[in-house]
Amino acid sequence: MPGMNEEGRRWYVVNTYSGHENKVKENLEKRVESMGLQDCLFNIVIPEHVETEIKDGKKINKTKNMWPGYVLVEMIMTDEAWYIVRNTSGVTGFIGSSGGGAKPFPLQNHEIEPILKKMGIRTSVEVNYTVGDEVTVLSGPMAGKTGKVESIDLEKETATVLIEFLGNVTPVDIELIQLEK
Secondary structure, three states: OOOOOOOOOOEEEEEEEEOOHHHHHHHHHHHHHHHHOOOOOOEEEEEEEEEEEOOOEEEEEEEEEEEEEEEEEEEEEHHHHHHHHHOOOOOEEEEOOOOOOOOOOOOOHHHHHHHHOOOOOOOOOOOOOOOEEEEEEEEOOOOEEEEEEEEOOOOOEEEEEEEEOOOOEEEEEHHHHEEEE
């Protein structure tokens, strides 16, 4: 299933009060430790990136929150883990829940990978296709198009896909996470 690894770990978006992301992360980490939930809750990440600004002729690196009011949590969605996260001080709920006690939908790999990559968190990309396979492009300017994989570069996390474009078969380099068999 897309977005899930072999242990059932998936990424979810937790809504917090804006400006309380660090406190929520700290509270969640304390609860994981004190309640022994290390087998259900794995990573708690505030989506941030570093921006370089030039002030008075000097370069200054500033950490900016990509989405104020949100924390990313990698977890196995058990009833207990869901309850613990929802009832942590500062958490207002999960994004992707329809309410009425319904559990939220996890982020898909093609949604979470670019976020983690921008933050500098290296993740391993799982590829379920090989050279010669027919794939569909999930996002980007070629979204919805199908093509044949010509080569895969795991180091750069891209694949060269032969796609018919304007009547010609054209090789296009596409990120691995944007492709599906």
